[in-house]
Amino acid sequence: MTKSFSHKLYGLVGNPVAHSLSPNMHNAAFAKLNIDAVYLPFLAQKTKLKEAIASLRETGVSGFNVTIPFKSECMRYLDKIDPLARMIGAVNTVSVKKGSLIGSNTDYAGFLRSLRQDLRFNPKDKKIFLLGAGGAARAVAFALANSGSGRISIYDLISARAKSLTSAIRRNFPGLKIDACALKEIPGLIKDCQLLVNCTPLGMRKDDPLPIDAKLLHKGLKVYDIIYTPLKTKLIKAAEKKSIKSAGGSGMLLYQGVLAFELWTKRLAPVALMKKELLDSLR
Numbered sequence: 001m002t003k004s005f006s007h008k009l010y011g012l013v014g015n016p017v018a019h020s021l022s023p024n025m026h027n028a029a030f031a032k033l034n035i036d037a038v039y040l041p042f043l044a045q046k047t048k049l050k051e052a053i054a055s056l057r058e059t060g061v062s063g064f065n066v067t068i069p070f071k072s073e074c075m076r077y078l079d080k081i082d083p084l085a086r087m088i089g090a091v092n093t094v095s096v097k098k099g100s101l102i103g104s105n106t107d108y109a110g111f112l113r114s115l116r117q118d119l120r121f122n123p124k125d126k127k128i129f130l131l132g133a134g135g136a137a138r139a140v141a142f143a144l145a146n147s148g149s150g151r152i153s154i155y156d157l158i159s160a161r162a163k164s165l166t167s168a169i170r171r172n173f174p175g176l177k178i179d180a181c182a183l184k185e186i187p188g189l190i191k192d193c194q195l196l197v198n199c200t201p202l203g204m205r206k207d208d209p210l211p212i213d214a215k216l217l218h219k220g221l222k223v224y225d226i227i228y229t230p231l232k233t234k235l236i237k238a239a240e241k242k243s244i245k246s247a248g249g250s251g252m253l254l255y256q257g258v259l260a261f262e263l264w265t266k267r268l269a270p271v272a273l274m275k276k277e278l279l280d281s282l283r
Helices: 022-032 049-059 073-077 083-088 107-118 135-146 159-172 183-190 234-241 250-265 271-282
Strands: 008-014 037-043 063-066 093-097 100-104 127-131 151-155 177-180 195-198 222-225
Touching: 008 022, 008 049, 022 037, 022 250, 022 271, 049 073, 063 250, 073 100, 083 100, 083 135, 093 250, 107 135, 107 250, 127 135, 127 183, 135 151, 135 159, 151 159, 151 183, 159 177, 222 234, 250 271
Parallel strands: 008 037, 008 063, 127 151, 127 195, 151 177, 195 222
Antiparallel strands: 063 093, 093 100
């Protein structure tokens, strides 16, 4: 396949991708700055990620984002991984330099920026409960660990995945209290936590159950759900019902996108425009 785009091509690789609002956000930014580029969603079959990335390379892609479920798997098909992404074990942004695919992680800084600006929460010395241990959760966990969290508890339906993430954090932050917990331990642990972060996909679909029993949400807790569509998930609504301060994932999506845009274009992103486009689309 030869390069077929006269303008620069960017995109999002994942499964599913039809729900993504990243194209709206990035295409608005390209237009604002008169950059001749387009950002498109690319649905990759779950068993054919290697082929999907090879096709993008051949097409002459200038950069792309990676979303669920490929943030960790994609690393094996890239030419280089920056040190932060390698430590995290997940890539969400790929840049192209002289034909080489270079993986990085903007979820990490995007989450922290949103956590501080949207939820007014400082993780330092706080006890935190993390639901899920997939690619996005890895960035969240490392961001919290590097911010000086007092304790992190992680639960995942796939216990081996939670244990793997816990081990990775311990290797890099040996002084941090972090554990993978069993389902029965959740009530006892969460009652002492100041932050709950949902990194599972539960909440994306109308028929999804709550990722955690609403009875466990307490006044001393803040809630961050990395899901951004719908704007208010069942978890966010449950928190609001108890007057618990909460934030959805639109902020994380915005700021990781801002960082990816700046990495690709070497231009300052029009943050206010990208935020407006994102929120207008969500509403």
